[in-house]
Amino acid sequence: MSFLITATVAYLIYLVLTIGGSAVLLWNRAELVIGAVCAVAAGALLKNRFIGKNLRMLNPARWFAFLVYLFPFFFAMAKANIDVAYRVITGRINPAIVKINPNLKNDLSLTILANSITLTPGTLSVDVDEKTNELYVHWINIDPKVLKDMPRDYHPICDSFPDWARRIAE
């Protein structure tokens, strides 16, 4: 099963990359055959690396959630860039590295959350604790309220992104 998924994904990427090679049809026959051979080879070589044992990402509802997630993500990203532009011009910074515990269980959701944190307002994920799934976040302009209690509140950093990551990948 994992071999089949890997080979299919490789073949689809190949087809998108070689589109328009022939004027009459979208692909000519030699391209299709060579791509199929290469996709089978890639699937046989990489089947244990690409997808693992867990097949829950095949559910189309998760892909739909991912597409919906792109809209709030893009707005947060635009806000982040205006914020960073303001800090570049004024030079007003107050940085710190804080530890947050987003309560996520698997690697894919943690990856999505870490990438979202990197691209959204004023924060940058630095390190991850693999045992407890805690993230260390560099924060460019810290909120003094967060510093008071030790299990840090993650809502000022990445307000509802852990819920989105849980919805997509858990």
Added chain:
Amino acid sequence: MTWLPVIIVMLVCIGIAVARVFIGPGAPTRLVAFDTINTLVVTSLVILAMMFDHVIFVDVAIVYALLSFAMTLYVAKYIQGDKF
């Protein structure tokens, strides 16, 4: 649509980032500046492809993005002191 001023501004950006590569200080800062240059070069290649109407430049840009990502990962691994 004229693309020449766009590519000139991109070249100015790349020049400013190259200055940071030479000033330093320290390996991590130089790596950050180098990664910025890679992103700007990928964008410039896409602009050049539109300017000269050569599709092959976009393919070069895709391969450059992926290879520069591998370069960044390996240099980062070297800086943090891991064995390969």
Added chain:
Amino acid sequence: MGVLNTISYVFIGIGLFFNLVGVIGLHRFPDMYTRLHAATKCTTFGSIFIITAVIVQSAGIWALEGAYPSQSVMCIHAVLALVALLVTNATGAHAMARAAHRSGEKPAKAVVDDLQEKEND
């Protein structure tokens, strides 16, 4: 074609502004982590807008002039280049920050450093 040109010029303006802010931030900020903030976010965002302008132009020519193969291929490949740039930039920033912290680079003017406390334990 006029509307498409206007959209492209607006996108290129936004993109060039953010690219310039990113590389100026490389010189304005005091230490490696804040420079990484400026460099990663601003250049990624600017590149999204510039490549989107290229996509809009080539898609416009493709739609107006029919099956013109070079422009259609350029449109699809530019989308792929954008996806490659988005996926690799955030991950690369993460790798660089982690490597810098493990090599002993301290965040300048930092108020709290939880990661340093963990390494001291």
